[in-house]
Amino acid sequence: MSYRIFNRPDRFAEGWYWALDAAALARGGVAKLNLLGRDLALYRGEDGKVAALDAFCPHMGAHLGEGNVDGCRLRCLFHDWAYEPDGRCSDAPGAAGGVPPSSARTSSWPVTEAYGLIWVWTGPEARRPAPFVPELGDEDADWSHGSSFVKDCHPNVVMINAIDAHHFNTVHHLPVKLEMEPRTRNENNIEFANTTTVPTTSLLGRLIAPFYHDALTYWMSYWYGSTGTVTLGPDFLHFHILFALRAAEGGKTEGRTVLVTRKRAGLHGWALNRVLLALTNLVGSYFAHGDTKIFRSIKFDLKTPLAADRPILRFIEHLEKQAVSPWCRPVEPAREPAEA
Ligand code: FES
Ligand SMILES: [Fe+2]
Structure with a gap:
């Protein structure tokens, strides 16, 4: 019997999923991760907050997980473009006037930390807190x-x-x-x-x-x-x-x-x-x-x-009955090469 979500290799519910041990990502640390088939770059900014970005740089496709943390931004190793935690490119060395092209943006996913783990929400906006032990509620x-x-x-x-x-x-x-x-x-x-x-x-x-x-x-x-x-x-x-x-x-x-x-x-x-x-x-x-x-x-x-x-x-x-994660949508169709 085939189900909509249960036991399917290609579908999963939208929600929080364990990504990494929190201790594995120190301040200024960057990690490459394939989570549920999606390539992500995770980094911990100098403010201690973790961000999860879609991995491939909108400039030329380098994996942002190879990059370096610069304050609270992540810089691509290839041509040094900088991405904010929300995925927006805020510095594009080499672009005219250093102004990032409007398409220079990668997707960012909600992140939280609980029980010493980093969790990523597989949708645009987290609707619930991270998984917890119901009997303990929000007790320490x-x-x-x-x-x-x-x-x-x-x-x-x-x-x-x-x-x-x-x-x-x-x-x-x-x-x-x-x-x-x-x-x-x-x-x-x-x-x-x-x-x-x-x-x-x-x-x-x-x-x-x-x-x-x-x-x-x-x-x-x-x-x-x-x-x-x-x-x-x-x-x-x-x-x-x-x-x-x-x-x-x-x-x-x-x-x-x-x-x-x-x-x-x-x-x-x-x-x-x-x-x-x-x-x-x-x-x-x-x-x-x-x-x-x-x-x-x-x-x-x-x-x-x-x-x-x-x-x-x-x-x-x-x-x-749960919502299917938008990560499960089919891949986008081929597109025309972008103009410089
Ligand atoms: S590929 Fe990332 S800045 Fe060029
Ligand atoms: Fe068992």
Whole structure:
């Protein structure tokens, strides 16, 4: 079955996508990046702000990611034209009177930073804040980076794994029966929350049950279909794992995990958070490894859905309603050579 957005190599929803580690781009730094098939030049100006420009210089096509930062502008390495963060050329050495031609402009895309990552919005105007852990809202969060990985299938397929309740028994051997109830936050975010209580048929279940007042906490909150946050843990201590994924060449997925917890005051709070984040990383790694063989060879096609697969169908339905990124439009037709 073919969808409008879900599991397509050529389409993705408009939204925030993880681009780079924030630490990889110091002040005055420049990076070349192919994000979702689009060539970008990212740079951090001397004011500390990051800009993302379409990569190829409107003069002669040099990659602006080879250029140099000049204050808050990016200068092309080839003939030194300077581009502002909004993509406008403000200095064109060699042009008559140094005045840039009106067509000397490249596209600029919204950029933000969150959880130590640089995110780029795949459309002209960002309509929402960067993905966040809903339970923490805009509270200060403490975080550390977990693993970087590549999977051999589409990011949407990796993402739905988190709400495939049955596979927690078959692949991850967990003695739980999860039922994921959807709740929609906005048109770009849907969350699934488990509604079943901790089973007390095993010793582990009996030990942890007193720490869960109601249902066994396991929530998955999706942003734009390729980024999600998992929340789990006893009532007094929730762990959060952010999965930031994006489609890469060859039908693959590139991903990062970020471990997140609420900020705790003082040195003691800082030290406690280091331990909690390390524990969260162990949990994340356990789940990430279990599915490796599945992702290596799956040709996803939900031809025979069961009642237990309803959350997956609900996720697909949610994703299908989102706006397709304008980056996915077909390439422009050929044009006449420009006159000098
Ligand atoms: S190609 Fe960029 S200034 Fe000439
Ligand atoms: Fe899994």
